[in-house]
Amino acid sequence: MTTPRTVLITGGNRGIGYAIAEEFVAQGHRVAVTARSGSGPAGTLTVIADVTDAASIDAAFTEVENELGPVEVVVANAGITRDMLLLRMSEDDFTSVIDTNLTGAFRVVKRASKGMLKARFGRIVLISSVVGLYGSAGQANYSASKAALVGFARSISRELGARNITANVVAPGFIETDMTAELPEAQQAEYKKSIPAGRYGSAAEVAKAVTWLAGDDAAYITGAVIPVDGGLGMGH
Numbered sequence: 551m552t553t554p555r556t557v558l559i560t561g562g563n564r565g566i567g568y569a570i571a572e573e574f575v576a577q578g579h580r581v582a583v584t585a586r587s588g589s590g591p592a593g594t595l596t597v598i599a600d601v602t603d604a605a606s607i608d609a610a611f612t613e614v615e616n617e618l619g620p621v622e623v624v625v626a627n628a629g630i631t632r633d634m635l636l637l638r639m640s641e642d643d644f645t646s647v648i649d650t651n652l653t654g655a656f657r658v659v660k661r662a663s664k665g666m667l668k669a670r671f672g673r674i675v676l677i678s679s680v681v682g683l684y685g686s687a688g689q690a691n692y693s694a695s696k697a698a699l700v701g702f703a704r705s706i707s708r709e710l711g712a713r714n715i716t717a718n719v720v721a722p723g724f725i726e727t728d729m730t731a732e733l734p735e736a737q738q739a740e741y742k743k744s745i746p747a748g749r750y751g752s753a754a755e756v757a758k759a760v761t762w763l764a765g766d767d768a769a770y771i772t773g774a775v776i777p778v779d780g781g782l783g784m785g786h
Protein backbone atom coordinates (compact mmCIF):
# COMPACT_ATOMS: atom_id res chain seq x y z
CA MET A 551 0.00 0.00 0.00
CA THR A 552 1.41 3.37 -1.02
CA THR A 553 0.65 6.74 0.63
CA PRO A 554 -2.46 8.35 -0.91
CA ARG A 555 -1.47 11.47 -2.89
CA THR A 556 -3.08 14.29 -4.83
CA VAL A 557 -2.36 13.59 -8.49
CA LEU A 558 -2.82 15.71 -11.62
CA ILE A 559 -2.60 14.19 -15.11
CA THR A 560 -2.70 16.31 -18.25
CA GLY A 561 -4.78 15.00 -21.16
CA GLY A 562 -6.76 12.60 -18.98
CA ASN A 563 -9.93 12.54 -21.06
CA ARG A 564 -8.78 9.72 -23.37
CA GLY A 565 -5.98 7.34 -24.31
CA ILE A 566 -2.99 6.78 -22.05
CA GLY A 567 -3.85 9.71 -19.75
CA TYR A 568 -7.30 8.25 -19.09
CA ALA A 569 -5.81 4.85 -18.23
CA ILE A 570 -3.24 6.48 -15.92
CA ALA A 571 -6.05 8.30 -14.11
CA GLU A 572 -8.04 5.05 -13.75
CA GLU A 573 -5.03 3.29 -12.22
CA PHE A 574 -4.33 6.08 -9.71
CA VAL A 575 -8.01 6.02 -8.67
CA ALA A 576 -7.88 2.21 -8.31
CA GLN A 577 -4.88 2.61 -6.00
CA GLY A 578 -6.76 5.02 -3.73
CA HIS A 579 -5.30 8.41 -4.70
CA ARG A 580 -7.08 11.77 -5.11
CA VAL A 581 -7.00 12.26 -8.86
CA ALA A 582 -7.58 15.24 -11.15
CA VAL A 583 -7.20 15.34 -14.91
CA THR A 584 -6.98 18.21 -17.36
CA ALA A 585 -9.11 18.08 -20.48
CA ARG A 586 -9.85 20.43 -23.34
CA SER A 587 -13.12 18.56 -23.88
CA GLY A 588 -14.78 15.53 -22.32
CA SER A 589 -13.79 14.31 -18.89
CA GLY A 590 -11.65 11.86 -16.96
CA PRO A 591 -12.76 8.46 -15.65
CA ALA A 592 -15.16 7.92 -12.74
CA GLY A 593 -13.77 9.15 -9.44
CA THR A 594 -11.64 11.94 -10.95
CA LEU A 595 -11.99 15.71 -10.90
CA THR A 596 -11.86 17.14 -14.44
CA VAL A 597 -10.42 20.64 -14.89
CA ILE A 598 -10.31 22.46 -18.21
CA ALA A 599 -6.82 23.39 -19.42
CA ASP A 600 -4.72 23.67 -22.55
CA VAL A 601 -1.01 22.99 -22.02
CA THR A 602 -0.10 25.62 -24.61
CA ASP A 603 -1.66 28.29 -22.37
CA ALA A 604 0.16 28.97 -19.07
CA ALA A 605 -2.78 30.93 -17.61
CA SER A 606 -5.14 27.99 -18.11
CA ILE A 607 -2.63 25.67 -16.44
CA ASP A 608 -2.31 28.03 -13.49
CA ALA A 609 -6.11 28.20 -13.12
CA ALA A 610 -6.40 24.40 -13.35
CA PHE A 611 -3.81 23.89 -10.60
CA THR A 612 -5.55 26.44 -8.38
CA GLU A 613 -8.86 24.60 -8.83
CA VAL A 614 -7.27 21.24 -8.00
CA GLU A 615 -5.48 22.70 -4.96
CA ASN A 616 -8.79 24.11 -3.69
CA GLU A 617 -10.72 20.87 -4.26
CA LEU A 618 -8.16 18.15 -3.49
CA GLY A 619 -5.17 19.84 -1.82
CA PRO A 620 -1.66 20.62 -3.12
CA VAL A 621 -0.59 18.57 -6.14
CA GLU A 622 2.00 16.01 -5.03
CA VAL A 623 2.22 13.95 -8.20
CA VAL A 624 2.11 15.44 -11.69
CA VAL A 625 2.00 13.45 -14.91
CA ALA A 626 2.75 15.46 -18.06
CA ASN A 627 0.96 13.27 -20.59
CA ALA A 628 -0.74 15.61 -23.08
CA GLY A 629 0.91 15.29 -26.47
CA ILE A 630 0.34 15.54 -30.20
CA THR A 631 1.92 14.35 -33.44
CA ARG A 632 2.14 16.17 -36.76
CA ASP A 633 4.05 13.67 -38.87
CA MET A 634 5.71 14.84 -42.06
CA LEU A 635 8.92 14.17 -43.93
CA LEU A 636 11.54 16.77 -43.08
CA LEU A 637 11.57 18.45 -46.49
CA ARG A 638 7.82 19.03 -46.29
CA MET A 639 7.67 19.85 -42.59
CA SER A 640 6.68 23.48 -42.06
CA GLU A 641 8.07 25.55 -39.21
CA ASP A 642 4.58 25.51 -37.73
CA ASP A 643 4.47 21.68 -37.87
CA PHE A 644 7.69 21.69 -35.87
CA THR A 645 7.02 24.43 -33.34
CA SER A 646 3.43 23.41 -32.58
CA VAL A 647 4.57 19.91 -31.58
CA ILE A 648 7.39 21.35 -29.46
CA ASP A 649 4.98 23.84 -27.90
CA THR A 650 2.56 21.10 -26.77
CA ASN A 651 4.90 18.21 -25.96
CA LEU A 652 7.93 20.01 -24.53
CA THR A 653 7.00 23.58 -23.57
CA GLY A 654 3.64 22.23 -22.38
CA ALA A 655 5.44 19.88 -19.98
CA PHE A 656 7.62 22.81 -18.85
CA ARG A 657 4.53 24.95 -18.08
CA VAL A 658 2.90 22.15 -16.10
CA VAL A 659 6.01 21.08 -14.18
CA LYS A 660 7.02 24.66 -13.37
CA ARG A 661 3.58 25.33 -11.88
CA ALA A 662 3.64 22.02 -9.99
CA SER A 663 7.10 22.64 -8.57
CA LYS A 664 5.88 25.63 -6.53
CA GLY A 665 3.77 23.46 -4.23
CA MET A 666 6.24 20.56 -4.30
CA LEU A 667 9.09 22.77 -3.07
CA LYS A 668 6.90 24.05 -0.26
CA ALA A 669 5.86 20.50 0.70
CA ARG A 670 9.38 19.13 0.22
CA PHE A 671 7.80 16.27 -1.67
CA GLY A 672 7.03 15.71 -5.32
CA ARG A 673 6.78 13.07 -8.01
CA ILE A 674 7.08 14.26 -11.61
CA VAL A 675 6.46 11.80 -14.45
CA LEU A 676 6.89 12.87 -18.07
CA ILE A 677 5.36 10.76 -20.84
CA SER A 678 7.91 10.57 -23.62
CA SER A 679 8.06 7.91 -26.35
CA VAL A 680 10.34 5.18 -27.62
CA VAL A 681 10.93 7.35 -30.70
CA GLY A 682 12.52 10.05 -28.53
CA LEU A 683 15.74 8.04 -28.31
CA TYR A 684 15.18 5.58 -31.20
CA GLY A 685 14.25 8.16 -33.82
CA SER A 686 11.53 7.82 -36.42
CA ALA A 687 11.40 8.80 -40.09
CA GLY A 688 8.64 11.35 -40.57
CA GLN A 689 8.57 12.31 -36.91
CA ALA A 690 11.55 14.68 -36.52
CA ASN A 691 9.38 17.18 -34.64
CA TYR A 692 7.79 14.60 -32.34
CA SER A 693 11.02 12.69 -31.71
CA ALA A 694 12.90 15.91 -30.87
CA SER A 695 10.17 16.97 -28.44
CA LYS A 696 10.21 13.57 -26.70
CA ALA A 697 14.03 13.32 -26.50
CA ALA A 698 14.13 16.77 -24.93
CA LEU A 699 11.95 15.56 -22.06
CA VAL A 700 14.87 13.36 -20.94
CA GLY A 701 17.22 16.32 -20.53
CA PHE A 702 14.41 18.23 -18.86
CA ALA A 703 13.72 15.46 -16.31
CA ARG A 704 17.41 14.97 -15.58
CA SER A 705 17.98 18.70 -15.02
CA ILE A 706 14.98 18.83 -12.67
CA SER A 707 16.37 15.78 -10.84
CA ARG A 708 19.66 17.58 -10.26
CA GLU A 709 17.95 20.85 -9.31
CA LEU A 710 15.23 19.52 -7.01
CA GLY A 711 16.43 16.06 -5.99
CA ALA A 712 17.55 17.11 -2.53
CA ARG A 713 14.02 18.37 -1.78
CA ASN A 714 12.55 14.87 -2.09
CA ILE A 715 11.28 15.58 -5.60
CA THR A 716 11.87 12.96 -8.31
CA ALA A 717 11.49 13.46 -12.04
CA ASN A 718 11.31 10.45 -14.33
CA VAL A 719 10.42 9.69 -17.90
CA VAL A 720 8.20 6.88 -19.13
CA ALA A 721 8.84 5.97 -22.76
CA PRO A 722 5.95 3.96 -24.20
CA GLY A 723 6.38 2.03 -27.41
CA PHE A 724 3.48 1.20 -29.67
CA ILE A 725 0.36 1.50 -27.50
CA GLU A 726 -3.17 0.93 -28.80
CA THR A 727 -4.81 4.40 -28.69
CA ASP A 728 -6.34 6.98 -31.06
CA MET A 729 -2.81 8.30 -31.75
CA THR A 730 -1.53 4.98 -33.14
CA ALA A 731 -4.85 4.09 -34.84
CA GLU A 732 -4.15 7.04 -37.15
CA LEU A 733 -0.95 5.42 -38.49
CA PRO A 734 -1.23 3.73 -41.90
CA GLU A 735 -1.85 -0.06 -41.74
CA ALA A 736 1.45 -0.82 -43.46
CA GLN A 737 3.40 1.21 -40.90
CA GLN A 738 1.55 -0.50 -38.04
CA ALA A 739 2.46 -3.93 -39.42
CA GLU A 740 6.08 -2.86 -39.93
CA TYR A 741 6.34 -1.70 -36.30
CA LYS A 742 4.80 -4.93 -35.01
CA LYS A 743 7.47 -7.01 -36.74
CA SER A 744 10.22 -5.17 -34.87
CA ILE A 745 8.67 -5.45 -31.38
CA PRO A 746 10.34 -8.34 -29.49
CA ALA A 747 7.14 -8.91 -27.48
CA GLY A 748 5.33 -9.44 -30.80
CA ARG A 749 2.35 -7.29 -29.86
CA TYR A 750 1.30 -3.73 -29.13
CA GLY A 751 0.99 -2.56 -25.56
CA SER A 752 -2.09 -1.38 -23.70
CA ALA A 753 -2.56 1.98 -22.04
CA ALA A 754 -3.08 0.11 -18.76
CA GLU A 755 0.45 -1.31 -19.01
CA VAL A 756 1.85 2.22 -19.29
CA ALA A 757 -0.30 3.30 -16.34
CA LYS A 758 1.21 0.60 -14.09
CA ALA A 759 4.73 1.98 -14.67
CA VAL A 760 3.59 5.55 -13.99
CA THR A 761 1.85 4.72 -10.71
CA TRP A 762 4.86 2.69 -9.60
CA LEU A 763 7.21 5.66 -10.24
CA ALA A 764 4.87 7.90 -8.24
CA GLY A 765 4.65 5.47 -5.35
CA ASP A 766 6.66 4.96 -2.17
CA ASP A 767 8.66 2.06 -3.65
CA ALA A 768 10.29 4.30 -6.29
CA ALA A 769 11.49 7.05 -3.92
CA TYR A 770 15.16 6.56 -4.89
CA ILE A 771 14.57 6.52 -8.64
CA THR A 772 15.04 9.84 -10.43
CA GLY A 773 16.23 10.96 -13.84
CA ALA A 774 15.41 7.50 -15.20
CA VAL A 775 13.87 6.61 -18.53
CA ILE A 776 11.55 3.63 -18.07
CA PRO A 777 10.63 1.93 -21.33
CA VAL A 778 7.19 0.32 -21.68
CA ASP A 779 7.70 -0.84 -25.23
CA GLY A 780 7.88 -4.65 -25.45
CA GLY A 781 11.60 -4.30 -26.14
CA LEU A 782 11.25 -2.10 -29.25
CA GLY A 783 13.74 0.52 -28.10
CA MET A 784 16.25 -1.76 -26.37
CA GLY A 785 19.70 -0.21 -26.03
CA HIS A 786 18.57 3.33 -26.75
Ligand SMILES: NC(=O)c1ccc[n+]([C@@H]2O[C@H](COP(=O)([O-])OP(=O)(O)OC[C@H]3O[C@@H](n4cnc5c(N)ncnc54)[C@H](OP(=O)(O)O)[C@@H]3O)[C@@H](O)[C@H]2O)c1
Nearest residue numbers: 561565566586600601627628629679722724725727728729
Ligand atom coordinates in the same frame (compact mmCIF):
# COMPACT_ATOMS: atom_id res chain seq x y z
N1 LIG B 1 -0.16 5.85 -28.23
C1 LIG B 1 1.12 5.54 -28.29
O1 LIG B 1 1.51 4.51 -28.88
C2 LIG B 1 2.15 6.39 -27.64
C3 LIG B 1 3.46 5.94 -27.67
C4 LIG B 1 4.45 6.69 -27.07
C5 LIG B 1 4.12 7.85 -26.41
N2 LIG B 1 2.84 8.28 -26.39
C6 LIG B 1 2.57 9.54 -25.68
O2 LIG B 1 1.60 9.31 -24.68
C7 LIG B 1 0.85 10.52 -24.47
C8 LIG B 1 -0.62 10.21 -24.62
O3 LIG B 1 -0.83 9.67 -25.92
P1 LIG B 1 -2.17 8.96 -26.40
O4 LIG B 1 -1.78 7.87 -27.29
O5 LIG B 1 -3.06 8.69 -25.24
O6 LIG B 1 -2.75 10.13 -27.31
P2 LIG B 1 -4.23 10.57 -27.64
O7 LIG B 1 -5.17 9.42 -27.51
O8 LIG B 1 -4.10 11.29 -28.94
O9 LIG B 1 -4.52 11.62 -26.46
C9 LIG B 1 -3.76 12.78 -26.33
C10 LIG B 1 -4.21 13.53 -25.12
O10 LIG B 1 -3.46 14.74 -25.04
C11 LIG B 1 -4.37 15.83 -24.95
N3 LIG B 1 -3.82 17.05 -25.52
C12 LIG B 1 -3.28 17.23 -26.74
N4 LIG B 1 -2.91 18.52 -26.91
C13 LIG B 1 -3.25 19.16 -25.76
C14 LIG B 1 -3.14 20.50 -25.31
N5 LIG B 1 -2.63 21.46 -26.07
N6 LIG B 1 -3.58 20.79 -24.07
C15 LIG B 1 -4.12 19.84 -23.28
N7 LIG B 1 -4.26 18.56 -23.65
C16 LIG B 1 -3.84 18.24 -24.88
C17 LIG B 1 -5.59 15.35 -25.71
O11 LIG B 1 -6.69 16.15 -25.39
P3 LIG B 1 -7.92 16.34 -26.45
O12 LIG B 1 -8.80 15.13 -26.27
O13 LIG B 1 -8.53 17.60 -26.04
O14 LIG B 1 -7.30 16.41 -27.83
C18 LIG B 1 -5.69 13.92 -25.20
O15 LIG B 1 -6.26 13.90 -23.92
C19 LIG B 1 1.36 11.52 -25.50
O16 LIG B 1 2.31 12.37 -24.90
C20 LIG B 1 2.02 10.64 -26.53
O17 LIG B 1 3.02 11.33 -27.24
C21 LIG B 1 1.84 7.58 -26.99
